[in-house]
Amino acid sequence: MPVVTAWRLFDRIIDALAALAALLLIAVMVATTVKVFYRYGLRQSLIGVDQISGTLLLYIAFLGAAWVLRREGHVTIDLLLSHVGRRTRLLLMVGSSLIGAAVCLVVAVFGTVEVVNSIQRGIRIPAEIEIPRAVNLIVIPIGFLLLGLQFLRRALNGLKRGEMLLPPPASPV
Amino acid sequence: ADVRAQSASATIRLTMVGAWKPGTSPAADMGIKFKDTVNQLSGGKVVIDFRGASDVVPTFDQPEALVRGVFDVWYGAPNYWAGIVRGGYLTEMSPHDIPDNGPGSELFEFVNKLHEAHGARYLGHMTGGPGAGNHFLYTQKKIARIEDLKGMKIRVPPLTRFFVAGLGAEPVTLPPGDIYLALERGTVEGFTWPVYDGFTNFGWQEVSKFMVAHPLYRNGISIVVNLRKWNSLPEDARKIMFQAAADTQAWSRGFVAKQQTAQLAKMKAAKMEPIEFTPAEAKRWEDTARDALWAHFKSVMSAGDYETARRLLSAK
């Protein structure tokens, strides 16, 4: 598969996961409202909604992580970057992207190990609904893997074209 | 220099993390008592260093961190192990004076066996005698019978959710920080909490009205040690730790009773009223609570373990 096609597929994947994260955000809002309605209106409890909402926050964070990096939406400290020349800036961006890729891929590896370990040992969450802990954990290596790949791509773009060819910064709101 | 190096190597250092900070909850004080007793009994040969609570490892990650060996000794509510040792907190339903009957008893060894299968060495469940140190239920309305709770919204921790649901009440989950306002505003109409464990520290006596004076599950702490670390300890160090566990269990009985009495006095001063059932209703209350949790245990424990647990925990 040509490299360009591979990255296009990668884009599709992170777009789809970001859309899923957006849906989960709506789900948290609706589920919490429905829970209150059940409790106050119908005097019935929906046990587990809080716990699931918490889990969804974790999913939102990691399903959307790579997509947010592609639109340069992760907060960075630009105190130094905004005061250096173009070449130095490029060098720093490529370097930090490579560090970012390394960090994310390391966490992805250990995350995978931990997911397997957690399933093998049958660890459950000691909360309202005792689901396997791996249900939560699995999204962490997935998120870090994609984030690491996006960092790698960011560094490659910088090296290849001599500049950080980034999409115009996403409008923040 | 040689002498110093030698005495340093003779000292066994263990690190400890607990579910709550010392000085903030009487439950934590029991964990610290165990630590101090070990340091004392060993004459400084076995030193346990307390590293912190949820500020160093999130509370519900602590059991796994202990099993891994991030630290060596842990204290906290026995049921925090629910995710690892299925049913390992069965002594929270114990009718015995010392919930696990102490080191060497069949019950103690059984609970330890459940823990050891998951890489943890169990050293004991510390709390007051039956009825002291237990969870209790508080309501905003006066009730006379179990059935009166039907439809009421009760804030629960995972431990009491089966019981509350079984009563036909609505179990509600809220973070502890939300309980005060929820009671004040009527978002919930009751909750469960171990009275001795700093009930009035949270200011709840200002906003809650009645307390069902009949106990639910035993609270308190268990002390658990990383199994690899335990196996690496010399025999005399283990003996000291068993002794410290037994001493702490004995000490806790008076300590917890005193804490509970003090809390009850403050609650009474704040005009909270106890609800006393008839003896028959009281027994129904305690049986219902126990049956609800046993039903859950049956679904998570192996048939053999479940039978053993029931046998060992039947009242004398």
Add this chain to the structure above:
Amino acid sequence: MEIVLYITLFFGGLAVLLLVGLPVAIAFTFVNLVGVYVFWGGAIGFSQLILSIDSSVSTFVLVPVPMFILMGTMMFHSGVAYRLIDVLDQWLGRIAGRLAVLAVAAGALFATLTGVAIGSVAMLGSTLVPDMERRGYSRTLALGSVLASGSLAILIPPSALAVILASLGKFSVGKLLIGIIVPGILLACVYAIYIVLRCTLQPSLAPPYAVERTPMVPRLRDTLIYVVPPLSMIGLVIGTIFAGIATPTEAAAIGTLLSFVVAAGYGKLTWPVIKQAVGSATSLSVMVLLVLTGSAAFSQLLSFSGVTPAITAFAVGMDVHPIVVLILMQLVVMVLGMFIEQTAIVLVTIPIFMPIVATMGWDPIWFGAIMMLNLEMATITPPFGLSLFVMKGIAPPGTTMGEVYRAALPFVGLNLVVMALMILFPDIVLWLPAQMR
């Protein structure tokens, strides 16, 4: 001496990684990887870090954060916020810097809904900052007023942090909740006075653009159409809390759903609006939550390694005048506040502080309220206040971190002034609780 080494490694390492442009969340994660390896026993620490990442954000307590972000982006992209501000502008007349004053008022109102500062900052920042920019306000004034007013969420009840602080310190939760009301309102007033004074002396900060004077009748009509619905929405949400229908945490979700309803009421709930609002909210939420996964573990490692307890013990171990002890204690909270999450600060410091409070014979309510103000300030104290990161994330493109820091500093100064007033005049805290009995 080990401690000094750790401090250098933790903070020095983090600073270098941040300066070379690594995103904040990943810089934290890098330092955490090294930290867990050293302190949590080698490779097993890595596994434990995965659990810590899960625990740091998979909690219902954080639900208001993405909810308020979504409410803000919905109000912004549907145009509801713009029309609302436009009409309020008519009423506010010629007050200098009135939109910044409006931000403070909105922050105080919002604070009655939530105890989560970053949620509040995100909500106000995504609606008010673009508006102020459009009207030529200086960026630092726009960012600063929103940062400061957003952090009022911690000080004005409901405040989960106050509940945690009082219960750990074993003094009355109810009285502390009452005791922080006056300082909270005082702080909001000080912010407003500062903004008006500064904008009067330095009109370039908030150019006095011509407000078209709309006659009374259309103005009232506009108010009815554009102000009443969004404000009743907020009223309704506060109502659900007071009526015991929902907890503040839950009310955040209900309020967000209502913002969709209000937008629909104006016929603005179109597919492009939904797509933009939800898309922006997802992006911002991901950014904030990811920072939290990193900062939580960082804070845990600082405590586990002994750095945090050492700093705390150092300050309280000195033999000096009581007032100096008090100032040192607050200094510790301030310094920790630059780096560590507030609940963690409370957990570490309160058990060490309370015995001293007792020895000195200080009123714990007074001490607790001062500490609450300090913790509130921590969210906007450079370099690592969480609200600063959130603000950087939602600020208009091209905003630099330096601008965000400069924007926050005057308001940090105002916090210090109010804190000094509370120390000098304890009745600012104690008068209202005394009326309770």
